[in-house]
Amino acid sequence: MPVIAVENLSKTYWVSERAPGTWGALKSLVHRRHRAVEALGGISFTIQPGELVGYIGPNGAGKSTTVKVLSGILVPSGGAVTVLGRTPWQERAAHVAHIGVVFGQRTQLWWDLPVIESFDLLREIYRVPREDYRKTLDELVETMALSELLDTPVRLLSLGQRMRCDLAAALLHRPELLFLDEPTIGLDAIAKLTVRNLVKRLNRDQGLTVILTTHDMDDIESLCSRVILINRGKILLDGTLERMRQLVTTERRLVIILADESTWIDGVQARVIHRDGARLTLSFDPDQISAAELIGDITSHYPIRDLYVEAAPIEEIVAQIYQDTHT
Amino acid sequence: MRPYLAIVSAGVRVMLQYRAAAAAGFATQLFWGWIRVAIFGAFYASSSATQPMSLEDTISYLWLTQALLLLLPFRLDSDLVAMIRDGTVAYELTRPADLYWYWFSRTLASRTAPMLLRAGPLLLVSGLFFGLAAPDSLSALAAFLVSVGAALLLSSAFTMLMSISLLWTIAGDGISRLISMIAQFLSGSYVPLPLFPQWAQPALALLPFAGLTDTPFRLYLGHLPLSSFPTAIAHQLLWTAVLVLVGRLALARGLRRMVVQGG
Structure with missing residues (x-):
């Protein structure tokens, strides 16, 4: 059974517009004009367990919208989505308990607290049994070399260190599916390699299914066997990197x-x-x-x-x- | 329940890091308290009419106001504000938790910890040197403590409403300033509520603001007899329930707008 099945997914945003200037501002108080913006125009794909899929496209292509729908944050305008057997936006709480999410530009750790306290807090929020948590944490600390970071307040971490901790934080409840939204953004070369190796290992050794969105093509080349390329809300290509090359030249x-x-x-x-x-x-x-x-x-x-x-x-x-x- | 308690305790730990702010707050509030006591002393001296509250009680009331100032729904949880502004709120939606109670727990922590940090030293110093009287009785003290707990819940529910309004306005300083001004005035932080005109009393007693500070203070002073303790607590909790309900509805609407609107 596929981990993710997306069928004819569409999403239209209503953007309110107003004419420029004071008059426009006043007019918009009484009457607002709305314009439909189609972010996703009916996309379909399935993802099997253990796949590591690169989801790419230019800015505004609909990547984030797709990820948000799949992670239960956004309700689509149409189409059917099944993730791990559930419809994300209908069973949000049950759904999110089984997925992990990392947004590269943001942190899910408490800024002022040592890393380990954020981890402990996440254990409580996800209601992970203590022994399971202990085991997972030990593993993550080992594979991600976190032991020296655990007692450091998050605000004192470098971006690369923080990203490692964020990645670990997303895995504490042993999700079956991991969404990575630009996990290498802003990282230096070494930190990028570290993150890539971690993701590769998690995917290979633990069979974790990973959806990766990125603008860094080195990420894609070193990690993904399959690429889904979207633009203007449509899938342009779903296949190997090789096929993508042939498409152009x-x-x-x-x-x-x-x-x-x-x-x-x-x-x-x-x-x-x-x-x-x-x-x-x-x-x-x-x-x-x-x-x-x-x-x-x-x-x-x-x-x-x-x-x-x-x-x-x-x-x-x-x-x-x-x-x-x-x- | 457990996850929410964990959030409260994490929030308290964050807040306890701001000891310098607490020290500065202690000095400021001590100074202001001293001035206010002097002003009210002058009022009482210049009037021959009998006041609804004795000068001694008023002075104690003023010091309680100073010590527990942060009970009021003042500023918002800055982390929460930043989260709503920069979109990290998306992370919050990927948690298997009820978002309202999740945020409420954070808010409660950020209400409680700074208040406790300042209240201890201020109560001690003003009690020893500046005329804060001891509680009317041991049971008055117990009633006071319970009522402060209820006030914290009420204040957090207020703060939540202010935070949730950010989902619409983004720059929510205006609303939060307005609400905290109104709350300060109507909760008796400028002028103790018993000194308000007679005609205003029924309205003041009905409104939620009295429950923020006036109720616990008057229980402390014995100005509210112990027999009215149940009604007073019920008033606080009922308003808390109402504000929580409104907050939950508003949050649900705001989120629906957001999940439909995206970004």
Whole structure:
């Protein structure tokens, strides 16, 4: 049975508008005009236990709206949603007891209290039996290296430390499903890697189902086997990263470092898209010429010090898709 | 019940960190108390009419007002305000708890702890040096304590209404200032309620504000006889129930607006 089944989910917000200026303000006291904004225009997908799904899209695409509906915060305008066998907004209390939520930009810990006191409080709120809590906490402290942070007031933690604690806080009641909303936002490189490794481990070792929304494509590339890409309230793509690449371009890149900076390359079935001294980036279509052929062709004509093939960065792919859907 | 008690105790621990604020508050309230006692002393000296409350009782009443000033629904729980403003309220909705009682517990803690921190030293100092009389009797003291407990609940219910109004106004300072002004005046914090004109008394007794400070203080002084203790407590609790009910309805509406409106 899927963990999440979403069918034809839609959500329309009513935004009140008023004309600018004093007159507009006065007029709006008597009569307000409302405009419908469609945040979700009928989306459907299912997620199986143990999946780690990246849910991406540009700002205002409907990501947060979806996450809020799935976590029981928001009531949709239409469609059917089942999460762990329940309809989130109808059985909110029962539903939220089984999910964990982390909003990267906010903290669920009490600012002025040591971390452990927030944890203890969450134990009470989720009514976790004492022994279970002890066990889970020990595990989390171990895997997330929290032992030194537990007695520190939250306001004294660095953002990376706080995020680790927030992640642990979301897992104390052993949820079956975890929503991560931009968990790496604002983190430095090391902290990002730490968070990613944690998420990966939780998913792999404990079979935790994870829905991740992010703007950081490295998050997606290192974590998610499956990506759901939405824009303007519609799903554009639901599949592997590879499929997402193919949607935009099959283009590959060959980076070569020339032995001699003054060499000019032409007459090969590839386009120079970037040149920086001896370092050249060529773009080629693998349907026209295989990488092996191209490399053979180049190395037989030019002195090369080094070379490697790469796919277009996922960042660019996504930017391309966003752009295409905006015009 | 357990989770809510845990929230109250966590809230109290947060508040106990603000000892410097308590010390400053102690000094300010002592100073103001001293001035107010002097002013009322001058009033009594310049009037030959019999007053509804003796000068000694009035002085004690004034000191109780100073010591328990924070019983009043003054400022809002700043964490809660920030939460509503920046949207962290979303987290609160992912808790398997009743949001009203969850917030009520926080509010109760932020009402109780700072008040206790200041009340102890102020009661002691004003009792020793500035004319606060001992409670009328041991049972008056017990009645006072119970009534302060009820006043805390009442005040928290008031504060909750003010906090909930933020769901609509976002910048809620206006409303909360207005309400706390009205509450201070009608609860007898400026002028003790027994000194209000006779015609105002029935209304004052009916309104919820008397239950915030006037009721416990008069029980302390014996100005309200012990026989009226049950009625006094019932008045406090009844108003608490009404405000809780209104608060719950308002919160439900506000949340419905929010969950429909999103953001």
